[in-house]
Amino acid sequence: VSGSMAEFDxxxxxxxMGAQRASDNLIDVIISEQEAAGSTLVHxxxxxxxxxxxxxxxxxxxxxxxxxxxIWRLTPxxxxxxxxxxxxxxxxFDATSNAQQMIILLxxxxxxxxxxxxSYFFDIQEQETIxxxxxxxxxxxxxxxxxxxxxxxxxPQADPETDAYxxxxxx
Numbered sequence: 535v536s537g538s539m540a541e542f543d544x545x546x547x548x549x550x551m552g553a554q555r556a557s558d559n560l561i562d563v564i565i566s567e568q569e570a571a572g573s574t575l576v577h578x579x580x581x582x583x584x585x586x587x588x589x590x591x592x593x594x595x596x597x598x599x600x601x602x603x604x605i606w607r608l609t610p611x612x613x614x615x616x617x618x619x620x621x622x623x624x625x626x627f628d629a630t631s632n633a634q635q636m637i638i639l640l641x642x643x644x645x646x647x648x649x650x651x652x653s654y655f656f657d658i659q660e661q662e663t664i665x666x667x668x669x670x671x672x673x674x675x676x677x678x679x680x681x682x683x684x685x686x687x688x689x690p691q692a693d694p695e696t697d698a699y700x701x702x703x704x705x
């Protein structure tokens with residue numbers, strides 16, 4: 535829900551709206567899959583947001599409709615503490631579970647706040663450090679059997695110095 539998500543993607547839609555629509559579509563697929571399988575398949579879903587800090591909006595739960603409703607109340611603001619968000623998302627999972635565990639990270643790939651809350655706005659070295667924190671966390675998730683998928687929003691042809699840009703290579 536970082537401030538850059540208020541900008542527009544390549545299709546001319548606000549990135550936040552695109553993320554909300556994509557989340558809604560993913561949840562609809564989960565609900566359909568669950569309904570088709572009956573009581574033999576149970577999904578849990580949670581919601582973690584990140585801007586200046588990361589917040590757990592909903593811990594993993596079978597209350598899928600509540601998470602879906604919460605997604606539509608999100609608004610973009612602040613910075614992009616993606617590392618803190620990914621760390622909170624990883625913490626949602628039980629290491630002893632045999633369930634398939636995945637994180638779907640929706641972003642424009644423009645993190646600017648590290649785990650120590652230092653922003654890189656003027657320092658490329660800090661940007662690389664923040665991106666490496668995220669890569670390290672994704673690797674830790676993989677070691678725990680958690681798949682991390684990224685869904686990107688933005689305009690890859692935009693000037694990289696603008697909020698409209700998406701860092702596809704990083705994602």
